[in-house]
Amino acid sequence: MSAQNLTCPAPMQADSYPTRLQQHPEQPWRERREHTVKGRHLPGPLTEQQLDLFDKNGFLFEPGFLPADEVATLTEAMGELLNRDDYRDQPFTITEPDNQEIRSVFAVHFLHRAFQHLARDPRLTQRVEQILGGGHYVHQSRINYKPGFKGKGFNWHSDFETWHAEDGMPAMHAVSASIILTDNHLFNGPLMLIPGSHKHFIPCVGPTPEQHHKQSLKTQQIGVPSEYVLTRMIDRYGIEAPIGPAGSLLLFDCNTLHGSNANMSPEPRSNVFFVFNRRDNACVEPYAAKNRRPRFLGHEPDRLWQTDDS
Ligand code: 6CS
Ligand code: FE
Numbered sequence: 001m002s003a004q005n006l007t008c009p010a011p012m013q014a015d016s017y018p019t020r021l022q023q024h025p026e027q028p029w030r031e032r033r034e035h036t037v038k039g040r041h042l043p044g045p046l047t048e049q050q051l052d053l054f055d056k057n058g059f060l061f062e063p064g065f066l067p068a069d070e071v072a073t074l075t076e077a078m079g080e081l082l083n084r085d086d087y088r089d090q091p092f093t094i095t096e097p098d099n100q101e102i103r104s105v106f107a108v109h110f111l112h113r114a115f116q117h118l119a120r121d122p123r124l125t126q127r128v129e130q131i132l133g134g135g136h137y138v139h140q141s142r143i144n145y146k147p148g149f150k151g152k153g154f155n156w157h158s159d160f161e162t163w164h165a166e167d168g169m170p171a172m173h174a175v176s177a178s179i180i181l182t183d184n185h186l187f188n189g190p191l192m193l194i195p196g197s198h199k200h201f202i203p204c205v206g207p208t209p210e211q212h213h214k215q216s217l218k219t220q221q222i223g224v225p226s227e228y229v230l231t232r233m234i235d236r237y238g239i240e241a242p243i244g245p246a247g248s249l250l251l252f253d254c255n256t257l258h259g260s261n262a263n264m265s266p267e268p269r270s271n272v273f274f275v276f277n278r279r280d281n282a283c284v285e286p287y288a289a290k291n292r293r294p295r296f297l298g299h300e301p302d303r304l305w306q307t308d309d310s
Contacts, residue, residue, distance in 0.1 A: 146188070162220075
């Protein structure tokens with residue numbers, strides 16, 4: 001047997017959460033393998049009751065997390081980013097699907113000192129480590145602006161399904177922290193979540209298109225659950241839309257189904273998000289995509305990012 005026949009093909013990384021399937025699976029979902037709350041032994045501001053709520057629902061809402069003066073500083077920083085003309089045509093700035101309004105700006109903790117500081121704020125990072133149970137890094141950060149009247153919604157989805165399929169995130173050891181920067185109320189498209197949905201992984205049907213993020217960050221059609229499965233989830237768990245004043249904090253598990261409606265009010269509904277991934281869960285090769293996504297969508301631990309990074 002010649003030498004080259006002795007080389008084994010690269011070991012396929014085991015995939016606990018197969019998705020982007022060619023056809024609908026036998027089972028509409030599979031059970032989550034990881035605990036949701038893994039850091040009860042660690043010090044932090046979240047009480048046992050709050051950790052129980054996060055464990056049960058897959059999210060926790062804390063109105064008034066930041067005081068008004070800190071919200072004002074972050075709002076000013078958000079405006080500065082919005083007004084950076086040199087950022088407007090960059091790949092990390094996403095416009096709305098049917099107009100040129102800015103929908104999202106990514107990697108904001110690298111673009112502005114105020115968001116860099118917030119990502120490292122112990123009031124946030126201690127909560128994160130009580131949930132993750134260990135050291136973390138920022139996998140992704142973004143501001144979703146959702147401008148008045150023009151900000152479109154986000155289809156129901158699990159972030160983890162995308163981060164697993166397209167960024168190579170191995171397991172469910174990540175949590176999103178959304179700090180709302182404008183009051184979230186019933187009429188401006190607040191984030192809606194399905195409490196308890198984080199306990200089930202819903203495989204999605206349809207292969208990942210090339211450069212999928214160029215479409216999915218505007219309107220996501222691939223990597224979203226079917227209406228049949230969404231109906232069953234909503235029948236079982238309902239829908240909740242945490243609303244509250246600017247400065248409130250929403251922590252939600254990487255796998256909690258969420259989405260939002262369009263903003264029907266004159267004012268923007270702007271939130272800043274940080275995705276904290278546990279360091280031992282750093283991304284590997286994408287599980288269901290030919291190529292990994294650009295670094296502004298999936299950062300590596302301890303690696304700086306700059307605007308001309310791919
Ligand atoms: O693809 C992503 O990473 C982004 N997409 C959505 C709809 N939510 C999470 C994340 O920002
Ligand atoms: Fe999302």
